[in-house]
Amino acid sequence: xxxxxxxxxxxxxxxxxxxxxxxxxxxxxxxxxxxxxxxxxxxxxxxxxxxxxxxxxxxxxxxxxxxxxxxxxxxxxxxxxxxxxxxxxxxxxxxxxxxxxxxxxxxxxxxxxxxxxxxxxxxxxxxxxxxxxxxxxxxxxxxxxxxxxxxxxxxxxxxxxxxxxxxxxxxxxxxxxxxxxxxxxxxxxxxxxxxxxxxxxxxxxxxxxxxxxxxxxxxxxxxxxxxxxxxxxxxxxxxxxxxxxxxxxxxxxxxxxxxxxxxxxxxxxxxxxxxxxxxxxxxxxxxxxxxxxxxxxxx
Amino acid sequence: xxxxxxxxxxxxxxxxxxxxxxxxxxxxxxxxxxxxxxxxxxxxxxxxxxxxxxxxxxxxxxxxxxxxxxxxxxxxxxxxxxxxxxxxxxxxxxxxxxxxxxxxxxxxxxxxxxxxxxxxxxxxxxxxxxxxxxxxxxxxxxxxxxxxxxxxxxxxxxxxxxxxxxxxxxxxxxxxxxxxxxxxxxxxxxxxxxxxxxxxxxxxxxxxxxxxxxxxxxxxxxxxxxxxxxxxxxxxxxxxxxxxxxxxxxxxxxxxxxxxxxxxxxxxxxxxx
Numbered sequence: 171x172x173x174x175x176x177x178x179x180x181x182x183x184x185x186x187x188x189x190x191x192x193x194x195x196x197x198x199x200x201x202x203x204x205x206x207x208x209x210x211x212x213x214x215x216x217x218x219x220x221x222x223x224x225x226x227x228x229x230x231x232x233x234x235x236x237x238x239x240x241x242x243x244x245x246x247x248x249x250x251x252x253x254x255x256x257x258x259x260x261x262x263x264x265x266x267x268x269x270x271x272x273x274x275x276x277x278x279x280x281x282x283x284x285x286x287x288x289x290x291x292x293x294x295x296x297x298x299x300x301x302x303x304x305x306x307x308x309x310x311x312x313x314x315x316x317x318x319x320x321x322x323x324x325x326x327x328x329x330x331x332x333x334x335x336x337x338x339x340x341x342x343x344x345x346x347x348x349x350x351x352x353x354x355x356x357x358x359x360x361x362x363x364x365x366x367x368x369x370x371x372x373x374x375x376x377x378x379x380x381x382x383x384x385x386x387x388x389x390x391x392x393x394x395x396x397x398x399x400x401x402x403x404x405x406x407x408x409x410x411x412x413x414x415x416x417x418x419x420x421x422x423x424x425x426x427x428x429x430x431x432x433x434x435x436x437x438x439x440x441x442x443x444x445x446x447x448x449x450x451x452x453x454x455x456x457x458x459x460x461x462x463x464x465x466x467x468x469x
Numbered sequence: 470x471x472x473x474x475x476x477x478x479x480x481x482x483x484x485x486x487x488x489x490x491x492x493x494x495x496x497x498x499x500x501x502x503x504x505x506x507x508x509x510x511x512x513x514x515x516x517x518x519x520x521x522x523x524x525x526x527x528x529x530x531x532x533x534x535x536x537x538x539x540x541x542x543x544x545x546x547x548x549x550x551x552x553x554x555x556x557x558x559x560x561x562x563x564x565x566x567x568x569x570x571x572x573x574x575x576x577x578x579x580x581x582x583x584x585x586x587x588x589x590x591x592x593x594x595x596x597x598x599x600x601x602x603x604x605x606x607x608x609x610x611x612x613x614x615x616x617x618x619x620x621x622x623x624x625x626x627x628x629x630x631x632x633x634x635x636x637x638x639x640x641x642x643x644x645x646x647x648x649x650x651x652x653x654x655x656x657x658x659x660x661x662x663x664x665x666x667x668x669x670x671x672x673x674x675x676x677x678x679x680x681x682x683x684x685x686x687x688x689x690x691x692x693x694x695x696x697x698x699x700x701x702x703x704x705x706x707x708x709x710x711x712x713x714x715x716x717x718x719x720x721x722x723x724x725x726x727x728x729x730x731x732x733x734x735x736x737x738x739x740x741x742x
Contacts, residue, residue, distance in 0.1 A: 235641070260660035264581035267588040319639040349577035 174208045175246075176227040181211035181299060184381040187411050189295065191277065193224045195236040195374030201410040202365045205248035213299040218308050236374070237266075240367055251366045258361050262368045265353070265360075268346060269375055275320045276343030276389055277375060282316035283332065286386040344392050347376075351396040358405060365406065377403050486563065487546055490523045492516075493531045494541045499615045500529060502608075503693050504594040509541040511553055511685025516543075517721040518676050519565045529616035557678050567677045575672060579679045582664065582671070586679075589657035590686045592642060593650050597700065599633040601647055604696050655703045658687075662707040669716065676717070683710075684717045 177200070179193030187209075188194050200207045207226075212218055226233045226242060233242045244251070251259065281292045288309075296309040317332065324335050350372060359365045360372070376393060380403050384390050393399060494509040495501040501509070509525075516523050523543065528534065535542040535551045542551030550559045560566070568579060598609045613629055614622030637643045642650075661683060670676045671683070687710055691701050705711060 256663040257666070260663040261578065261581070263656070263660045264578065264585040264664075267585040268581040271584045271588055315639075322636045322639040345580075349573075349580055352573040353577045355574070 174206050177207045177209050178212050178217060178221055178225040178227070179209065179223055181213040183295065184378075184383065185407065186377055186381055189378055189382070190223060191274075191374045191378060192236045193374075194377055195370050196224045196226070196239050198365075198373045198406065198410065199240055199243065199250060199367055199370035200248070202367075202370060203243060203248035203250040205243055205246070214301050216301065216304065218296075218300045219304050219311070236371075240370075250364070250370075253364070254361060254366060262366065265350075265368055266371050268349070269371055272342045272346035273375055275324050275339045277379060278316040278320055279336065279339060280379070280384065280387060280389050281382075282313045283320065284386060287384050288313060290385045291382065340389060343389055347389075347393055347396055347399065351399055354398050354402060356398065358402070365410075369402075369406070372399075373403060373406050377407070486521050486565075488522070490521070490543060490545045491526050492523045492541050492543050493526050493528055493534060495531045496527045496529055496616065500612055501527075502598055502612060503689060503695070504591060504598060505540050506693065507591070507594060507686040507689040508539070508553065509685070510689055511682045512541050512543070512556055514684050514717065514721060515553065515557065515567075515678055515681035516560075518567060518681055519560060521560070521565065553678065553682060567675065568672075570675060571672060571677070579672065579677055582661070582679050583682055585657060585660065586682050586686060589653055590690075592637075592640070593654045593657075594686070594690075595633055596637060596642055596645070596650050597647070597695070599630050600637055600643070605630060607696055651699055651703055654700060655706075658704055658707050658710060662710050665709055665713060667709065670713075680713075680717065684714055688714050688718065 177193075177196060179188050179197065180190035182188045186194065187197050188211075197207075197209070199205075212221055212223060217223075222234050224234070224236065224239065226239045228242075228246075233239050243249075251262070254262070280287060282288055293309040293313075296312065297305040300308045320335065320339065321332065324339055354360060357363075360368045376399055379387075379390055379393055380400055382390075492509070492512060495505055497506075513523070513525065531540050531542070532538060536549055537551045539552050542549055543556060545559075548559070550556050568576060571579060597604055599605050610626040610630065614626040617625060634643065645653075665671055670680045672679075687704055690704050691711075691714065693701075695701075
C-alpha cells in the first residue's frame with residue numbers, strides 16, 4: 171500500500187471513537203480486519219455540510235456508504251468475513267437488513283426527533299462540533315432528514331403524523347434488540363470467537379445508544395436490560411478501541427483507574443531517577459578535586 | 470368444552486375463521502403492478518399454508534380502502550387488516566401459526582430474512598417499476614391509472630411515482646442505477662439460495678411465513694412480463710429457488726391452477742416455465 175487509506179468521519183465522544191453510526195461501522199470493521207486507516211474527523215470543518223460521511227479516500231477513488239466501503243476494503247484484501255460459511259454470509263445480509271428496517275428508525279427518532287434528546291444532547295453536540303456559521307444549519311438539516319426518512323418508510327400514507335408512528339417504531343426496535351440478544355446468546359461475537367462485518371454493524375448501531383447520556387431514553391433502558399449486548403459492546407471497545415478510550419480520561423467518568431495509576435507510577439519513577447541522578451552528581455562535584463575534570467558519567 | 474374455554478381466553482375471543490373472508494387487491498388483468506402482486510400472492514400463500522379459505526376480490530380502489538394505504542388487505546368478520554406482518558399476527562391471535570415450532574434463534578433468523586426480502590426485493594421491485602423511466606412510462610403509469618379517466622389517471626399516476634421516488638431518495642436508493650439494483654437482487658437471491666440449500670423449506674420440513682413471502686416475490690418476478698427479462702433471469706440462475714417455487718405452486722395452488730390460470734392476462738405469463 172503506497173499511502174494509507176483516509177477515512178472522513180464524525181468525531182468521537184462518550185467513550186466512543188465516533189458518535190455517528192455509519193462511521194462507527196467502518197471504524198470497527200477496519201479494526202477487525204486489520205486495515206490501517208488514517209482517520210480524519212470532519213468536526214469543525216466545512217465538510218460537516220458538504221461531505222457525506224463516512225467517506226473513504228484511496229489513491230484517486232472515493233467510496234461512501236458503509237456497505238460500499240466494506241466491499242472496497244474486502245477487495246483490498248482486508249476481509250474479516252473470510253472464515254464465514256456461505257450460510258453465515260447469507261445470515262449476515264439478513265441481519266443487516268433487520269437492523270436497517272427495525273432498529274435504524276427508532277435510533278434516528280431517539281437522537282434526532284425526540285424533543286428532549288434533540289434539544290439537550292444531539293443539537294448542542296453537533297452545534298459545538300461544527301464551524302461558524304454552519305452550526306446553525308447542520309443539526310437542523312440532519313434532523314429534518316431523519317424525520318422525513320422515518321415518515322416516508324414507516325408512516326402509513328394517510329396518517330403522516332409522527333406521534334402515531336412512534337409507538338410502532340419503538341416496539342419494533344425493542345423486538346429487534348431482543349432478537350439480536352437471542353441470536354448472540356452467550357458468545358462473544360455473532361459468529362464464534364472472531365468479529366465479522368455483522369459485529370461491526372451491530373456495534374455501530376447499539377454503541378451510541380448505550381454510551382450516549384440521553385435525557386429521555388426508553389430504548390436505552392430496554393437495551394441496558396440486555397446484558398449480553400452491553401457486554402458485547404464493551405468487549406469491542408476494550409479490545410479494539412482501547413487506545414482511544416485511554417486518551418479520553420476527562421470526559422469519561424467511568425475511565426478505568428489502572429492507566430491513570432500506571433502513568434502516575436511511571437512519573438514517580440522518573441522523578442525518583444532524576445533525584446537520584448542529581449544526588450550523584452552533587453556527590454561527585456563535592457568529592458572531586460578542583461583541577462581534576464569531572465568526567466564521571468552519570469549512572 | 471375445554472376447547473371452547475381455551476378459545477375464549479385468546480385475544481378477540483377467537484371467532485372462528487368465517488366462510489366469507491375476503492382478500493382485496495387491485496384489478497388483476499389491467500391494474501396490479503409487480504410489487505403489489507407479489508405482496509398479494511405472499512398473503513394468499515400464507516393463508517393457504519394455514520388452511521384458511523379466502524376469496525380474492527379485485528377492486529380498482531383497493532389501495533384506498535386499505536387502512537394503511539397498502540395492498541393487500543383482508544376483511545375477516547368485522548376487522549380489516551393489511552400487509553403480511555400484521556396479518557400474520559392477526560391470524561396468530563386466532564390460533565393459527567406456522568412458526569410456533571421455531572425456537573428463539575430460529576425465529577430471529579426468520580424475521581431477519583423476511584426483512585431482507587422486504588428491504589431488497591420489494592425495494593428493488595418498486596425501484597424498477599417507478600424509478601426506471603422506461604418501465605414507468607411503458608408499464609407502471611398506464612397500468613396504475615387504467616381504471617380512471619383523463620385527467621385523473623395522469624394525476625394519480627404521477628402522484629404515486631412522486632411518492633415512491635421520494636421514498637427511494639430517503640433511503641438512499643435514488644443514487645443507484647439499474648445495474649446496481651439488478652446486482653442487489655442477485656445478491657439477495659444468492660443469500661436466500663444459500664440459506665435454503667437443499668431443504669424443502671427454509672426451516673426444513675414445515676413451511677413458515679418466510680416461505681410464503683419468498684414464494685410470493687419470486688413467483689411473481691418469474692411470471693411477470695416487464696420491459697426486459699433481466700430480473701427473471703437473475704432469479705432463474707438459482708436452481709434451488711426455482712424448484713422451491715415449483716414445489717409450493719404444486720402443493721398449494723395445484724387444484725386452483727387450472728381454474729385461475731385460464732385466460733392468460735397480458736401481464737402475467739401464467740404458470741412457471
